[in-house]
Amino acid sequence: MSASNAPRPAARAPNFPRPLASVDVVLFTVQADALQVLLVRRPDGAAEPFAGRWALPGGFVDVEADASLLDCALRKLREKTGAITPYLEQLGSWGNATRDPRGWSATHCFYALVPAPSVALQKGANATEVRWFDADAALRKRLAFDHVELLAAALARLRGKVEYTSLPAFLIEEPFTLPALQHVYEVVLGRPVDKSAFRKRMQGGGFMEEAGMRAAEAGQLGRPAMTYRLRDRSQAALFPRTFNARGTDDLA
Amino acid sequence: MSASNAPRPAARAPNFPRPLASVDVVLFTVQADALQVLLVRRPDGAAEPFAGRWALPGGFVDVEADASLLDCALRKLREKTGAITPYLEQLGSWGNATRDPRGWSATHCFYALVPAPSVALQKGANATEVRWFDADAALRKRLAFDHVELLAAALARLRGKVEYTSLPAFLIEEPFTLPALQHVYEVVLGRPVDKSAFRKRMQGGGFMEEAGMRAAEAGQLGRPAMTYRLRDRSQAALFPRTFNARGTDDLA
DNA sequence: TAAATAGTGTCTGTAAGACAGTATACT
């Protein structure tokens, strides 16, 4: 946007030591009434840092293949899961001398939201294991690097934003019903939400449009629900207030 | 926090090309009824990228001197301004192949808030110029690199958070009066704020404590005001609602 | 019909916005 008018001679790159640069992605979904996060197992081998530990999907920036950090994050996602167009947002970066035994390292951390059915897990190029874990359970595991910290930050950011945005709509497939969406909110927040207040908020937000009544399925009990679709899948809607009182920080 | 139990052998660092890693700091203050941002002039010289342009203070991560990204940001601040303990928060990172003519580059961007009187500008080691600029005016300048974009993001984040936090308290010296703090809010937001609502919000927040009546100065007109001090200078307080309706995003 | 799920209406509480009013200093 601004590096447009570049300077005159092709400048020489400084040649002092550079830190390692990586991108990690915290990929969330809701499945089986739980908020889940995707982890991959670190490869085995004596030279490998944190060999065999579970870690966030990620890896070094490839200056040949990646045009930008965002591209790099999308590539990591594509490699681990089927191609999708998730909600993707940067969380921040973590860098210091000790987080990676291979040297001074900085990681650019993103988080992403996908509907569970849209994902088809791929074994990595090196056939490493890839699995969904309950998010809070993953927090208590001994993850590689400082990934517990990254995951905690991603969880805090997600839960913070869920209080006042329509983010959970990116965690379920379209079209969705309001009771289903409410369930996703409750799973992410870990507490029940009042139905009436919830519906007023969602329908007042103007970010959804009706998508017809849900097709009746066999053995489906009760009154059928209206289904909805997002008007704009590129961003979340903001509500004028939080759900309860504003909780923790990391609305950041 | 988690990279504690490091793996066995001192792992070898991968030796493919690494991007450049830098840290930039958007330093804000309020002075002369305006929100101001600190800029430094890029050095002259044919080999220098964006020679002579104004830029955010920043530079390459020094893997010898900097223990972490935060340390690096504090060092940049210290080099340009007198040592201070500002409010400092990470904004995010920007990285791509084209933002720096010297090669694939990623910058870790922080923003900081300081009271104007606490700053004594230092000429950089290379005697470069350092100056405060009106923040919105700086946005319209042709800054170096993608710094217009970084500045825009910092401004959006700051203005967004000011709607529902006590952040402006970090922009004035302690002890401060409520009318003075209100003025800072108005300068940052660029709009007037209702006095009664403002005071109820601030005093209900419980994040300040009284610090005595303001000492009367010569020629000081009107009723003297109570002064306050922050209870906790390490973080901002959160209010249950935004000032108006929630505006733009970048609460992110 | 009962059971299950979807959806609405109404009352209350909280905090912001508007704005008029009072309080305390100075010249």
Add this chain to the structure above:
DNA sequence: AGTATACTGTCTTACAGACACTATTTA
């Protein structure tokens, strides 16, 4: 007294929370 600044009170409005109520389906 007059003026300037600090501070308070009261009314309205917006929206979340609680919860009882109605609506529409299947078995």
